[in-house]
Amino acid sequence: MSCAVWAPTRSQLEKPAQSQWGRVTSLFAAPWVLEALDRISTLGDLPPNWDGYGSPRIDIRARGAARRFVASVAFEGLPSPHISPVLGGSVGLHWRCGDRELEFTFQPDGTIEFLRILGADLDRDENIEEGTLRHEPETAGLKLLLWMVGAR
Amino acid sequence: MPSRQNDPAIADDTLLCRAISNSQVCRGDEGTERPESWAFLSDDNEVSAWIVAETNLEALKARFPNSRIAEFTVGEARKYGNIVARDPAEGDPSHVVICPSPGKPTKKIRKDARRLASKARLLP
Numbered sequence: 001m002s003c004a005v006w007a008p009t010r011s012q013l014e015k016p017a018q019s020q021w022g023r024v025t026s027l028f029a030a031p032w033v034l035e036a037l038d039r040i041s042t043l044g045d046l047p048p049n050w051d052g053y054g055s056p057r058i059d060i061r062a063r064g065a066a067r068r069f070v071a072s073v074a075f076e077g078l079p080s081p082h083i084s085p086v087l088g089g090s091v092g093l094h095w096r097c098g099d100r101e102l103e104f105t106f107q108p109d110g111t112i113e114f115l116r117i118l119g120a121d122l123d124r125d126e127n128i129e130e131g132t133l134r135h136e137p138e139t140a141g142l143k144l145l146l147w148m149v150g151a152r
Numbered sequence: 153m154p155s156r157q158n159d160p161a162i163a164d165d166t167l168l169c170r171a172i173s174n175s176q177v178c179r180g181d182e183g184t185e186r187p188e189s190w191a192f193l194s195d196d197n198e199v200s201a202w203i204v205a206e207t208n209l210e211a212l213k214a215r216f217p218n219s220r221i222a223e224f225t226v227g228e229a230r231k232y233g234n235i236v237a238r239d240p241a242e243g244d245p246s247h248v249v250i251c252p253s254p255g256k257p258t259k260k261i262r263k264d265a266r267r268l269a270s271k272a273r274l275l276p
Binding site: 046050051052053082084085086087088092094096103105113115117122123125128130 | 173178179190215219270
């Protein structure tokens, strides 16, 4: 999978439109976005115990948070994420770009956790970082994704 | 729930298997497949697995439809800060649970799930 550096359109995100009343996301910006939004929606069709270990259905709030996040980071240089149901009714988005990876977990209570892989040798503690997106999570997540594709 | 004790009678080279939902299998750059890290987490910090030599893989596959079987060793689970204990759930003596070592920080649990996922090998 190639991961083109996202230079041409980066300035657009850094200078958001000033004259609109609410957030508008162009779904034409990135081909993977519609597919990802659909996939997140279909997680709601999974029955209870979808994993065989008693996990509950994927929570509508977690799905909503994941969809909003995807819409807010819909830039073209980003590869398509792997979208996974997660125990506890959560949603997982996993992006990979070479040795760099990002996993976001959207929990029903609104918490967004991330796991950042910085290198191939996972036994080195400095190559894995975990945390929670607490303040302006979409912006913080976007910064992480820009790091992943090498734009920052 | 009583705290689990590591079972030293289960050797490090013992092969374990765990059923992984198809939706928790991701693909790498070279087309290789592996479980997502979320497949090695549990709400109660007890991740189920089975001792391969003592279980019937076909029966396990039938019990977990829409899933793949991932193999890894007890040593790999322990290397990443876990204990392995027998838990003969529903009368199945091959069933074990993989639990974080006592006092393991939550942050490390998350990281080690990713590490173990990278070691697990998916059966065809």
